Amino acid sequence: MPDFQRRELLVQGSAALAAIAALYTSRRAYAFPTRPSEEVIPWLDQPTENPDPVGIQKQLVWEDLDSWITPNDKFFSISHFNRPTINEKTWSMEIGGLVKKPLKLTLADIRARPRQEVVFTVECSGNHGFPFFTGGIGNARWAGTPLAPILEEAGVLEKGIEVVFFGTDKGEVPIRDVKMQQNFARSMSLADAMNPDNLLCYEMNGAALPAANGFPLRLIAPGWYGIANVKWLERIEVRDTRFMSLLMARDYVTIREEEHNGETVWTETSVGRALIKSAPAKVTRKGSDYRIIGAAWGAPIERVEVQIDQGPWAPATIDHSEEAEHAWKIWSLDWANPVPGEHTVTSRAVSTTGQIQPAMDDPLIAKKHTYWESNGQVTRRVRVD
Numbered sequence: 172m173p174d175f176q177r178r179e180l181l182v183q184g185s186a187a188l189a190a191i192a193a194l195y196t197s198r199r200a201y202a203f204p205t206r207p208s209e210e211v212i213p214w215l216d217q218p219t220e221n222p223d224p225v226g227i228q229k230q231l232v233w234e235d236l237d238s239w240i241t242p243n244d245k246f247f248s249i250s251h252f253n254r255p256t257i258n259e260k261t262w263s264m265e266i267g268g269l270v271k272k273p274l275k276l277t278l279a280d281i282r283a284r285p286r287q288e289v290v291f292t293v294e295c296s297g298n299h300g301f302p303f304f305t306g307g308i309g310n311a312r313w314a315g316t317p318l319a320p321i322l323e324e325a326g327v328l329e330k331g332i333e334v335v336f337f338g339t340d341k342g343e344v345p346i347r348d349v350k351m352q353q354n355f356a357r358s359m360s361l362a363d364a365m366n367p368d369n370l371l372c373y374e375m376n377g378a379a380l381p382a383a384n385g386f387p388l389r390l391i392a393p394g395w396y397g398i399a400n401v402k403w404l405e406r407i408e409v410r411d412t413r414f415m416s417l418l419m420a421r422d423y424v425t426i427r428e429e430e431h432n433g434e435t436v437w438t439e440t441s442v443g444r445a446l447i448k449s450a451p452a453k454v455t456r457k458g459s460d461y462r463i464i465g466a467a468w469g470a471p472i473e474r475v476e477v478q479i480d481q482g483p484w485a486p487a488t489i490d491h492s493e494e495a496e497h498a499w500k501i502w503s504l505d506w507a508n509p510v511p512g513e514h515t516v517t518s519r520a521v522s523t524t525g526q527i528q529p530a531m532d533d534p535l536i537a538k539k540h541t542y543w544e545s546n547g548q549v550t551r552r553v554r555v556d
């Protein structure tokens with residue numbers, strides 16, 4: 172039983188307890204839309220071989236998706252520089268820069284602070300941007316302590332407007348003829364950093380963070396693309412200007428061509444908050460009953476629609492058995508007696524505020540010149556007999 176439900180049981184009276192227990196068991200019956208003895212039909216369009224097996228590891232195999240939570244041993248990981256191995260006994264983290272009282276916290280100090288959990292689907296903003304990079308996504312229950320009270324305790328000075336998160340990992344970064352050994356670093360505005368959802372996270376699905384996912388401590392910034400969730404944290408620094416590191420301003424930049432009064436202008440923005448998206452995960456078959464199962468995330472999802480070949484958009488059923496504000500929603504659509512042969516399957520998510528996941532030929536996607544923030548509709552190919 173998830174911790175939050177266990178906690179609820181402890182604090183509620185016995186009548187409420189019975190009601191919650193009943194709700195829990197009835198809800199469990201609908202968890203994940205798999206059917207006993209179904210068979211998964213592999214997609215015809217498989218990702219090509221990963222050319223960067225050090226930087227990109229354990230991509231989600233969409234056909235294997237069979238639980239709302241992605242287990243730690245199947246969770247993707249991305250590293251731009253090295254993958255540090257950190258000794259938690261000697262590790263500590265500094266909070267400095269424009270603060271009244273710089274802090275130095277050990278893992279024990281951080282663990283002793285109030286615990287907060289969030290189920291959050293992390294997606295790399297490069298996901299679906301390459302023919303080989305389609306599984307840079309996973310959903311986990313992250314636990315840690317909120318960042319905001321720590322910044323408050325350090326006392327951000329009046330001038331402070333930017334919070335920079337430095338990882339322990341480093342690599343060589345060139346600009347023109349200057350070469351630097353730089354730490355991985357990303358920043359947020361002070362207002363964004365103070366969001367009460369942000370966690371200094373030490374736990375993933377009930378276990379210590381795996382080394383690949385940032386042990387001993389990482390930032391978890393629900394609602395942001397993967398890149399904002401800095402792993403292997405070493406230092407947090409408050410500054411008085413915007414921060415223009417490699418991964419803020421020179422790479423992980425989305426370049427779009429836009430029309431303004433009949434003229435083309437180029438916008439270049441740092442990869443930031445997650446965007447509405449969905450994807451078909453797999454097609455399953457039980458006898459002649461086919462089912463399409465997928466996920467939708469990146470915004471509060473109102474509904475998901477599925478298009479087979481050039482047919483009408485059909486509403487999928489959203490699985491409400493396990494949901495959280497920042498987590499993907501699992502959806503399914505029964506596909507009765509498909510015509511034998513090859514088909515395409517496309518999904519699109521619609522948010523509670525009416526945003527629609529753009530088609531690949533929408534100017535928003537078609538006129539995007541870098542692969543980051545690839546939230547266009549995903550079409551997969553499948554053959555049924």
Ligand SMILES: Nc1nc2c(c(=O)[nH]1)N[C@H]1C(S)=C(S)[C@@H](COP(=O)(O)O)O[C@H]1N2
Nearest residue numbers: 247248249250251295338355384397401402
């Ligand atoms: N220190 C550090 N943090 C990092 C990265 C990195 O290379 N170094 N990669 C980022 C990117 S691009 C993504 S998509 C997420 C992925 O998180 P995961 O590796 O836990 O899946 O971590 C982010 N945090």
Ligand SMILES: [Mo]
Nearest residue numbers: 295296397398
């Ligand atoms: Mo990423």
